[in-house]
Amino acid sequence: MSDVMSVALVDDDAESRRMLRACFDRYALNHEMAFDISEYADGRSLLDGFRTQFDLIVMDVALGGDDGFDTARAVRALDGEVTIVFATNMGQLAIHGYEVGALGYLVKPVSYFALERELDLCIQQKRRRDSSAMLTMPVGANVARVPLNEVTYLESRKHKIVVHALGARYEFVGALKDLRERLEGMGFFLCSPAYLVNMRYVRSLDRDDCLVQGGDHVLVSRRRRHAFMKALAGFVC
Numbered sequence: 001m002s003d004v005m006s007v008a009l010v011d012d013d014a015e016s017r018r019m020l021r022a023c024f025d026r027y028a029l030n031h032e033m034a035f036d037i038s039e040y041a042d043g044r045s046l047l048d049g050f051r052t053q054f055d056l057i058v059m060d061v062a063l064g065g066d067d068g069f070d071t072a073r074a075v076r077a078l079d080g081e082v083t084i085v086f087a088t089n090m091g092q093l094a095i096h097g098y099e100v101g102a103l104g105y106l107v108k109p110v111s112y113f114a115l116e117r118e119l120d121l122c123i124q125q126k127r128r129r130d131s132s133a134m135l136t137m138p139v140g141a142n143v144a145r146v147p148l149n150e151v152t153y154l155e156s157r158k159h160k161i162v163v164h165a166l167g168a169r170y171e172f173v174g175a176l177k178d179l180r181e182r183l184e185g186m187g188f189f190l191c192s193p194a195y196l197v198n199m200r201y202v203r204s205l206d207r208d209d210c211l212v213q214g215g216d217h218v219l220v221s222r223r224r225r226h227a228f229m230k231a232l233a234g235f236v237c
Contacts, residue, residue: 043071194222
């Protein structure tokens, strides 16, 4: 399942927005991403009814009668998490972007490769934010919620899922396939058909099993071992 990122393009020039959207379309094809893109011709229309609905805002510095930096400050007052990237044809103004916590800036006309670099960084930020999300599951007649960054691994036993977390264990009816799709790109790896492990808690790998924090040994299938080793070597908490 592809990641989905919600994006706002804020630029008073329709052609600039069209070119940016084309770059996003190209990135989506190359990186198996999906973008939900909204377009705004000025900062006021972005702020009108603004909610914390965006993962990324790409904003022109000069928005007709509006100032992009002033708009970004207003956004920051409403949403301290959204990633902001400025687009400008005046590179010397880029330093002001960091005053409002911008991730970076793009020089207009924006090239695909420049946008690709910024998107790679933005997606890393989004996945780190998502890693603090909660896993909600039915447990008996109740509902349990566990921070995903406390889940060490998930195990499939017949038609049930066993969630192993720091200092806790939960069991409910479900399919590991569904959880794999939900947790894709969030630091979890399907090391065998029965185990989905949180890479941050893997302590060692020995032939066909890995040691997970807490002392449990999780099976790594022969077919997935090479990919698991590669993912483990490239994993950064």
